[in-house]
Amino acid sequence: xxxxxxxxxxxxxxxxxxxxxxxxxxxxxxxxxxxxxxxxxxxxxxxxxxxxxxxxxxxxxxxxxxxxxxxxxxxxxxxxxxxxxxxxxxxxxxxxxxxxxxxxxxxxx
Amino acid sequence: xxxxxxxxxxxxxxxxxxxxxxxxxxxxxxxxxxxxxxxxxxxxxxxxxxxxxxxxxxxxxxxxxxxxxxxxxxxxxxxxxxxxxxxxxxxxxxxxxxxxxxxxxxxxxxxxxxxxxxxxxxxxxxxxxxxxxxxxxxxxxxxxxxxxxxxxxxxxxxxxxxxxxxxxxxxxxxxxxxxxxxxxxxxxxxxxxx
Numbered sequence: 373x374x375x376x377x378x379x380x381x382x383x384x385x386x387x388x389x390x391x392x393x394x395x396x397x398x399x400x401x402x403x404x405x406x407x408x409x410x411x412x413x414x415x416x417x418x419x420x421x422x423x424x425x426x427x428x429x430x431x432x433x434x435x436x437x438x439x440x441x442x443x444x445x446x447x448x449x450x451x452x453x454x455x456x457x458x459x460x461x462x463x464x465x466x467x468x469x470x471x472x473x474x475x476x477x478x479x480x481x
Numbered sequence: 482x483x484x485x486x487x488x489x490x491x492x493x494x495x496x497x498x499x500x501x502x503x504x505x506x507x508x509x510x511x512x513x514x515x516x517x518x519x520x521x522x523x524x525x526x527x528x529x530x531x532x533x534x535x536x537x538x539x540x541x542x543x544x545x546x547x548x549x550x551x552x553x554x555x556x557x558x559x560x561x562x563x564x565x566x567x568x569x570x571x572x573x574x575x576x577x578x579x580x581x582x583x584x585x586x587x588x589x590x591x592x593x594x595x596x597x598x599x600x601x602x603x604x605x606x607x608x609x610x611x612x613x614x615x616x617x618x619x620x621x622x623x624x625x626x627x628x629x630x631x632x633x634x635x636x637x638x639x640x641x642x643x644x645x646x647x648x649x650x651x652x653x654x655x656x657x658x659x660x661x662x663x664x665x666x667x668x669x670x671x672x673x674x675x
Contacts (some may be wrong), residue, residue, distance in 0.1 A: 397512040415540035418509060437511055440518055442488075444511030 377462045381429075383407050384420050385459055388430060388449050395449045397421070421449060429455035486527065489517045489534045497538045500545055513537055560600035567593035 377385070387403030388395040401417045424430045430449050437443040451459075488494075498510055513534065522530040571589035574582040 397508060398516050413540035414509075414513070414537045415542070415544045418505065418541070419544045422505065434508070437507075438515075441511035441515045444507045444514070446511060447508040 375461075376465055377458055379408075380404075380416070380420060381424065382459065382462060384417065384424065385429065385451055385455055388451050389459075393448070396446050400449065424455065425449075427454075428452060429458055487518055487522065489514055490531060493531070493534055493538060497541070500538070500541060502545075502548070509541070557600045560596045564593040564596035564600070567596065 383404045384400060387400045390403060391399050397418060401414055404417055405412050425432055429452055431452050432447050432449045434445045434447050437445045494510060498506055501509055517530060517534055521533050567589045571586045574586040
């Protein structure tokens with residue numbers, strides 16, 4: 373169980389997958405905020421991206437900067453094969469945990 | 482509108498650039514600048530946009546503190562200092578020989594050793610800073626012995642409890658760091674193996 377991805381990590385990875393070619397820092401942050409439906413700090417998202425990259429779950433490449441960015445490069449992220457596998461494993465494990473479980477509120481309705 | 486009024490305040494941007502490590506500086510500052518110019522400023526106005534920028538810049542402070550050498554040095558320095566304090570308390574117990582001094586002395590020595598173990602593991606996880614830590618540790622020792630020379634009647638000070646709590650907190654922090662680093666490493670090697 374300790375090897376499962378956390379909610380935040382899952383959200384970041386799924387946001388990258390959803391954005392496809394356009395997955396860079398701020399777009400990922402907005403995606404995470406949308407999926408978690410709460411305000412998320414930029415520091416937390418960038419830290420998670422760094423950690424995921426260090427763990428080999430995502431890869432990144434730098435693209436040339438634009439004038440609006442003051443010429444600063446933009447980093448695009450892609451979910452690596454290990455990242456996809458980790459997501460599938462987490463999903464499978466969570467589904468297994470929740471199967472046959474009925475919360476009291478659900479039973480009444 | 483002047484060109485400078487369309488961009489984040491220069492001092493805030495410079496401060497963030499100084500705060501962030503070189504490998505992520507460019508993309509983070511660029512991302513913030515882009516969003517500031519393209520969506521935040523037109524929607525919220527100058528003042529609220531600047532507050533937005535400041536809030537986002539501040540959100541990187543915990544990350545920087547966690548990853549910086551200063552925090553590692555601080556932890557090692559505090560661990561070593563606490564170990565010295567515990568050693569000193571143990572020696573005081575031996576000199577004063579109050580009832581039950583043996584148990585207290587043994588506990589003091591155990592905690593001193595655990596603090597040193599914490600410092601060792603923290604240093605091992607960032608070997609590049611070892612020489613720097615040794616230098617700072619030496620500085621701390623000098624301060625400690627200097628202070629001890631001034632406090633002649635320090636034997637009477639009952640600060641065992643405080644030192645005990647500090648040593649426990651330091652050990653907890655050290656163990657937490659080791660567990661976190663270990664877990665990330667394990668996950669990585671497990672996934673790489675597949």
